[in-house]
Amino acid sequence: MANLTLVQAVNDGLATVMRDDPSVIVFGEDVGPKGGVFLATENLTKEFGEQRCFDTPLSEDGIIGTAIGMAMNGLRPVAEIQFQDFIFPAFDQIVSEAAKLRYRSGGQYTAPMVIRTPYGGGIRGGLYHSQSGEAYFCHTPGLKVVIPSTPHDAKGLLIAAIQDPDPVLFMEPKALYRSVKGEVPEGLYTVDLSTLRTVQAGDDVTVFCYGAMVPVAMKAAAKAAEQGIGVHVVDLRTLLPLDEEGVLEAAKRTGRVVVVHEAPRFCGYGSEISALIAENVIEYMEAPVKRVTGFDTPFPNTLEHHYMPDERRVLDAIEQVHSF
Amino acid sequence: MTALTRVIDPKGAVVGSLPQLDDERLVGLLTHMLRVRCVDQRMLKLQRAGRVGFVGTARGLEAAMIGSAAALATDDWLWSGLREGGAAVMRGLPLAEYVAQMYCNANDTAKGRQMCNHFQHKGSHYPSWSSVIGTQIPHGVGAAYAAKVQGKREVHAIYFGDGASSSNGFHSGMNFAGVWKAPCVFVLVDNGWAISVSSREQTAAESYADKGLAYGIPAREVDGNDVLASYAAMQSARERALAGEGPSLIVLKTYRMLGHSSSDDPSKYRSEAEVAAWEALDPIERFAAFLTERGLADAGTVERLEAQLFAEIDAVVHEQEAAPPMALKTLVEDVYADVPRHLRRQYNEFLRVAEVHGDAQPGDGAFPL
Ligand SMILES: Cc1ncc(C[n+]2csc(CCOP(=O)(O)OP(=O)(O)O)c2C)c(N)n1
Ligand SMILES: [Mg+2]
Numbered sequence: 001m002a003n004l005t006l007v008q009a010v011n012d013g014l015a016t017v018m019r020d021d022p023s024v025i026v027f028g029e030d031v032g033p034k035g036g037v038f039l040a041t042e043n044l045t046k047e048f049g050e051q052r053c054f055d056t057p058l059s060e061d062g063i064i065g066t067a068i069g070m071a072m073n074g075l076r077p078v079a080e081i082q083f084q085d086f087i088f089p090a091f092d093q094i095v096s097e098a099a100k101l102r103y104r105s106g107g108q109y110t111a112p113m114v115i116r117t118p119y120g121g122g123i124r125g126g127l128y129h130s131q132s133g134e135a136y137f138c139h140t141p142g143l144k145v146v147i148p149s150t151p152h153d154a155k156g157l158l159i160a161a162i163q164d165p166d167p168v169l170f171m172e173p174k175a176l177y178r179s180v181k182g183e184v185p186e187g188l189y190t191v192d193l194s195t196l197r198t199v200q201a202g203d204d205v206t207v208f209c210y211g212a213m214v215p216v217a218m219k220a221a222a223k224a225a226e227q228g229i230g231v232h233v234v235d236l237r238t239l240l241p242l243d244e245e246g247v248l249e250a251a252k253r254t255g256r257v258v259v260v261h262e263a264p265r266f267c268g269y270g271s272e273i274s275a276l277i278a279e280n281v282i283e284y285m286e287a288p289v290k291r292v293t294g295f296d297t298p299f300p301n302t303l304e305h306h307y308m309p310d311e312r313r314v315l316d317a318i319e320q321v322h323s324f
Numbered sequence: 325m326t327a328l329t330r331v332i333d334p335k336g337a338v339v340g341s342l343p344q345l346d347d348e349r350l351v352g353l354l355t356h357m358l359r360v361r362c363v364d365q366r367m368l369k370l371q372r373a374g375r376v377g378f379v380g381t382a383r384g385l386e387a388a389m390i391g392s393a394a395a396l397a398t399d400d401w402l403w404s405g406l407r408e409g410g411a412a413v414m415r416g417l418p419l420a421e422y423v424a425q426m427y428c429n430a431n432d433t434a435k436g437r438q439m440c441n442h443f444q445h446k447g448s449h450y451p452s453w454s455s456v457i458g459t460q461i462p463h464g465v466g467a468a469y470a471a472k473v474q475g476k477r478e479v480h481a482i483y484f485g486d487g488a489s490s491s492n493g494f495h496s497g498m499n500f501a502g503v504w505k506a507p508c509v510f511v512l513v514d515n516g517w518a519i520s521v522s523s524r525e526q527t528a529a530e531s532y533a534d535k536g537l538a539y540g541i542p543a544r545e546v547d548g549n550d551v552l553a554s555y556a557a558m559q560s561a562r563e564r565a566l567a568g569e570g571p572s573l574i575v576l577k578t579y580r581m582l583g584h585s586s587s588d589d590p591s592k593y594r595s596e597a598e599v600a601a602w603e604a605l606d607p608i609e610r611f612a613a614f615l616t617e618r619g620l621a622d623a624g625t626v627e628r629l630e631a632q633l634f635a636e637i638d639a640v641v642h643e644q645e646a647a648p649p650m651a652l653k654t655l656v657e658d659v660y661a662d663v664p665r666h667l668r669r670q671y672n673e674f675l676r677v678a679e680v681h682g683d684a685q686p687g688d689g690a691f692p693l
Contacts, residue, residue: 033593034520055521057490058457086456089492124377126428126439128455265670295670297659302428302436302650306674306683316677 004184007177009151010040010116012184013158014078018048020188021076024162026053028063028080028116037082038118038177064090064115068098071113071167078162084119084171085128091136098167099142114161114168119147120212121262121294121308122175126301132211132263132294137169138240138272144168144193145240149214151182153237156191164193173212180215196243198250202230205318206250208273209260210236213309217260220314229322239269244276251277255286256321262308265293287324290317328545328577331552334605336613343395343556351620353394353551355629357386357608360410362633363419366641367426371586375645376426378440382407384549384581387607388513389483390414391554392576395562396481401449403464405484405513406457408450409443416448419640429647435654441585449478458484458491461510465501468508468571479565480508481558486526487518489535498573502539505570509561510541512573513548515580516602520593536573548576549607552614578607652678652688668693 004012018024026044028036032055035042044053056063060081067077081087087094098111121130137145146161146168148154154172161168199214200221209217214235221231234250236242251257257277259270270291277289292309300307331340345353364381371379382389385407393402393411402411413422424431426440434444434452444452453460464482471478488494489512501508512532514523529535536543542564546557554576561572579602583590590599608626615621652675656667663671668691678684 029518030520032520035592037519037587055525057526058487058518058521059490059492061492062490088456124439126442126455127437129439266666295655295674296667297656298437300437300655301439303652303655306652306655306678312681313674313677 001183001185003181004151005178005181006148006151006154006172007038007040009154009184010158010172011042011044013155014041014044015047016155016188017159017162018044018052023074024076024078025051025070026078026080027056029058029082030055031080036080038174040116040172041080060086060090061093064093064098067113067115068093068101068111071111072101072109076112076162078114078116081115081117083125083129084117084133085131087115087117087133094137094143094167094169095140099140102166103142110165111167112165114158114170116158116170116172118174118177119171120173120175121299121304122212124301124304127298130299130304132261134171134239135263135268138269142167143240144238145171146193146238147171147173147211148237149173149176149211149235150180151184153191153197155184156189157193157237159188160190160193163190168193171211175212176215193238194241194243195238196246196250197235197237199233199235200231202232202254204230204254205256205258205322206232206234206254207258207260207314207318208234208236208247208250210239213260213262216309216311217314219311220318223311223315224318227319229318231318242272247273247276248281252281252284255284256324257285257289258292258314258317258321259289260292260309260314262294264296265291266296268293287321290321292317328547329553329557330547330550331556332550332610332614334549334610336610336617338614340553341556343552343559345555347620350615353390353555354608354611354615354621354625355633356390356394356410356414357551357611358626358629359413359633360386360390361608362630363410363413363422363637366634366637368586370426370641376440377428378586379426380407380441380585381582382410384579384602384607385513385515386410387551387611388548388554388576388578391551392511392558392574393481395555395558396479399449399476399478400562401464401467401478401480403460403480403482404443404450404453405460405488406441406453407513408483409441412443412445412448412450415445415450417443417445417450419637420643421445423640423644424647427644427647429644430650431644431647435658436650437654458488458493460484461488461491461493461497462500464508465497465504465506468501468506469504472504472507477566478507479562480506481511482508483511483513485518486512486514486516486523486532487521489532490526498535498539498541501571502541505568507565507568508571509558509565510571510573511558512575514575514577516578517580517584517594519584519588520590522594532575533573541571541573543573543575545575545577548578549605549610551607551611579605649685652684663691665693
């Protein structure tokens with residue numbers, strides 16, 4: 001076991017899987033000698049050489065398009081998109097090509113690849129260094145979408161994603177890169193790509209969250225505990241495929257649900273959780289599901305702390321569903 | 325491919341034909357370049373002091389930016405790629421607005437929504453870049469096309485970096501402009517680096533000017549540390565565009581002297597020797613030597629100008645330190661022409677919690693539903 005930050009765990013995950021499988025290669029903008037703008041790929045070029053960890057020209061479309069071809073022909077590409085905000089030039093390659101290749105070829109061709117990308121607010125990055133675009137990709141059959149919130153999960157989920165036979169979008173909460181630390185096992189291990197994680201058990205209100213919202217929900221849960229409200233906190237961590245049974249069980253447990261994400265609300269991931277509950281376990285519900293989300297606006301800069309759900313807004317929602 | 329175009333050599337000696345600029349304008353160019361450098365220096369200091377979040381400087385690029393933009397007319401547009409804030413100041417962006425943008429405060433014309441270094445100035449036709457590299461290139465082409473079909477006598481100067489030349493926007497923009505003979509000038513600032521990727525790794529083409537050929541766009545490579553060559557290149561490309569002959573590509577070869585931004589450590593990917601070699605080609609020293617030779621400057625000129633500029637900048641910074649808080653309503657305004665009902669509701673719900681915690685200011689009140 002080593003005590004690592006989340007970004008160190010990503011780095012460790014990449015190095016571990018590269019040692020294990022020579023077909024794994026890492027590429028993207030500035031991932032080589034610089035080691036990535038957040039240092040997620042630090043020292044990989046040094047350890048594995050320029051053939052296996054290298055910089056590309058500045059084209060996300062080129063990065064993802066070529067990754068698909070590599071994956072079709074025997075490599076296991078792990079492509080980095082420097083900020084999730086810059087993934088959209090590659091949207092076509094991800095949505096039209098990577099996600100549909102297996103289906104349109106009747107399973108003859110596949111694209112086992114990972115797209116790693118930091119997402120989310122909290123670093124004063126303004127409109128284009130802060131977005132959470134998970135909903136666009138969760139709406140795309142053929143993709144898997146993963147968001148870790150702990151160093152342990154970051155490494156285990158990343159290795160599972162790289163070994164997975166299908167394309168995986170691996171979104172890393174950049175606000176947590178250095179702010180969380182935890183025990184990370186050495187060597188190769190995986191975390192299942194379709195099971196949620198119960199962060200803490202509670203019997204009064206269930207909070208569903210993921211990524212950088214997990215610590216926010218935990219802070220709100222601690223405040224709620226002071227008022228005697230027991231909060232059941234669930235880290236969804238694999239948004240697609242979703243652990244539907246796990247979600248329904250956690251919802252039934254308390255009958256009172258809050259969903260938290262920093263992405264905008266309209267057609268956001270919270271809508272799916274809310275609909276799933278309404279369709280399947282409405283008879284267990286004691287209160288309407290409440291969503292705490294970013295505004296339905298672009299991401300601001302100076303006022304980002306008001307845009308992002310904070311512990312106060314989450315606590316307010318917990319109190320509302322609790323007293324309903 | 326033609327060799328690097330130059331008007332003055334690195335020692336400041338005249339080696340090409342001088343553009344028609346009177347003495348006052350020549351000295352003006354030095355002042356504008358120095359202002360860019362002084363503003364950068366001050367912003368870096370404020371960044372280290374935690375007053376400003378992030379700085380991407382133009383150190384080393386002053387001649388490329390100022391020289392080329394100085395050849396534009398008032399009605400022309402400048403489409404920024406990233407580092408052209410200093411050119412905007414020369415063309416009319418008030419320094420106070422520049423600093424307000426760096427502070428992202430309530431005086432910022434973009435209402436503190438963009439991160440630092442995303443300036444705009446409608447008065448001098450300077451839209452801000454978004455952050456997404458290369459996207460402004462087709463915008464500039466479309467605007468140039470609009471000027472052409474409406475008979476407006478204006479040229480659109482589209483700036484971008486060596487890195488951006490790999491973007492989809494570069495390809496589409498160049499291709500459309502060539503087909504449409506759009507009145508625009510592509511200004512590719514080859515500053516050696518796109519963060520940590522060197523401009524030699526960005527393309528297999530021997531010269532960035534080669535890229536013009538494929539689109540039927542004449543291109544030339546210019547010494548971007550030569551302010552007069554940069555000026556002359558823009559001047560002739562602009563005349564060509566106005567004459568209806570279509571777009572040109574100017575490649576300004578220069579060097580980004582500092583890190584990509586205040587968050588970057590360039591020692592990880594480039595050598596000190598490379599930086600030192602370019603330091604010796606400093607665009608400001610070179611032009612000051614030229615002016616001195618012509619009797620328009622003396623040994624103390626740069627120092628005197630710097631003192632004046634720092635006084636000007638510091639006064640503006642002082643003013644901007646005292647900006648009022650950002651109005652909370654800006655969170656939901658400008659998404660659409662009117663604030664729609666669902667956003668008014670989201671804001672009111674947010675305000676209820678903010679008020680409990682004393683975050684709201686007078687004027688932050690709820691929207692009528
Ligand atoms: C589409 C996109 N991808 C990646 C980035 C991150 N990024 C910001 S600036 C930059 C390098 C730009 O290099 P260049 O075009 O040469 O401009 P310079 O910084 O040298 O002025 C990169 C990769 C971005 N902003 N947009
Ligand atoms: Mg560059």
